[in-house]
Amino acid sequence: MKACLSVCGALPRSTVKTNDRLIFLPENGQLNFKSIHTDGWYHRKEIVMEMIVNAQNLCKSFNEKNVLQNCSLRLFKGEIYSILGVNGAGKTTLMKLLLGLQKPDSGTIIVLGENAAESNRYLNDVGSMIETPVFYEHLSAAENLEIHLSYLQKQADISKVLERVELPFGESKPVSRYSLGMRQRLGIARAIIHNPRLLILDEPLNGLDPVAIAEMRELLRRLTSEGVTILLSSHIISDVVSVSDRIGVITGGGVSSEFSVHEKKLMFNSESGLEEYIVDLMRRN
Numbered sequence: 001m002k003a004c005l006s007v008c009g010a011l012p013r014s015t016v017k018t019n020d021r022l023i024f025l026p027e028n029g030q031l032n033f034k035s036i037h038t039d040g041w042y043h044r045k046e047i048v049m050e051m052i053v054n055a056q057n058l059c060k061s062f063n064e065k066n067v068l069q070n071c072s073l074r075l076f077k078g079e080i081y082s083i084l085g086v087n088g089a090g091k092t093t094l095m096k097l098l099l100g101l102q103k104p105d106s107g108t109i110i111v112l113g114e115n116a117a118e119s120n121r122y123l124n125d126v127g128s129m130i131e132t133p134v135f136y137e138h139l140s141a142a143e144n145l146e147i148h149l150s151y152l153q154k155q156a157d158i159s160k161v162l163e164r165v166e167l168p169f170g171e172s173k174p175v176s177r178y179s180l181g182m183r184q185r186l187g188i189a190r191a192i193i194h195n196p197r198l199l200i201l202d203e204p205l206n207g208l209d210p211v212a213i214a215e216m217r218e219l220l221r222r223l224t225s226e227g228v229t230i231l232l233s234s235h236i237i238s239d240v241v242s243v244s245d246r247i248g249v250i251t252g253g254g255v256s257s258e259f260s261v262h263e264k265k266l267m268f269n270s271e272s273g274l275e276e277y278i279v280d281l282m283r284r285n
Contacts, residue, residue, distance in 0.1 A: 050077040051110075052198055052229045053098065058107035059253075060093055067093050069253030071107070075198075075231055078224050082240035083233040085250035086282060091233035092130065094250070095200050098231070099128055112197060127196035129204060133187030137176040141167050141186050144175060148190050156193050165189045165219060181212030188219065192228070199223065201232040205239040217243040237275045237282075249281045257281045 053075035060068040067090045075081050083091045096102040098109060100120050109116035112125055135144050145158045159169040165185040175186065184204055191199055204220075205213055220230055220243055234240045240247060241261060248255040261274075268274045 051075070052077055052112060053231070054108075054110040055094075055098065056108050058094070058097060058109070059105045060090075060097060060102065061105060066253055068097075068104075071250070071254040073248060073255055075229055077197075077229050078227060079245040080220055080224055080230045080232065080243055082244040082247045083231070083250055083255075084237065084240060084247055084278065084282060085233075085235060087235055089235075089250040090253060091235075091250060092202050095128070095130060095202055095231070095233060099123070099126065099130070099200060101130070124194070125197045126200065127191035127194065127198070128200040128202075129184075129187040129191050130200070130202045133183060133190070135175045135183070135186065138174050140172050140174060141178075141189070142169060144186065145190060145193060149193065152194060154194050156195075158193075161189050161193050164192065164222075166215070179212070181208050181215065184208065184212070184216060185219065192223065197227070197229065199228050199230045201230065203234055204232055205234060205236065205243075213239060237278050238271070241271055241274060241278075247278070249278065251282065251284050256284065 051074060053073060055071070055073045058068050058071040059066070071090070071094060073081075073083075073094070083094065085091050093102065097104050098111060098116075100116060100123060112122040114122040116122070136147065139147075141162060142158050145156075145161065149156055149158075162169045165188055167182065167185055167189065175183065178186065188199075188201070188204070191201070205216055208216060220232075224230060232240070232244075244261050246258065246260055249257040251257075264274050264277065265271070268277065
């Protein structure tokens, strides 16, 4: 599914010009676009965005407790979209619905142009890391990936996959001796080994030290530069502010607020001010 936008003449109120980027602010959220200006002016040009995920009015309850209520979410190609919310807000549940691991009570899910209620073929182009990744602890990274490929009945160059996540190939060190950051990178290697178009990551930055977070941020940005769209969740604001293009805040069972990180940084002039703004959003119910 693709959405088309046109920009003509002077910038409308719903845009912000920053160097060589145009930040377009539609009513339902904010999207970042590469430069479309010439000679200092923005001339008429159609922008075509490929919609990767379109989930509308999702509801899900467990034991008569509503976890998601009319939750809607849209993702576009090449962006990093982060879901923020307190523990129990429904972040992981939303991801499991998108992955077909759970079924919604109502609502529609369109992923990569396919209706999840009618087909799960889209999962061939989706990679995921939900909750804490589990490995064969006595085996090496390469051996773990070989087993995963066998399960998928696919072939891939394991050395190149490990190189993408900056893990060594050819060493026999078992995963049991890996640091938390290395385990997270191996989890992502397993998620991207079949070259997915969409990557869904549940708390990928959880528990990492500042150096590992910086390395993970660089890895995620590198993946989006290769055309991968990333949806990630967290309950730690500082973890996602530095890596995300857009953030959606879940309260009351749905995405109650959604914004462009770049646009909000321009507004608040500091990350601390932005974090205070997000905390206020998360407190609302």
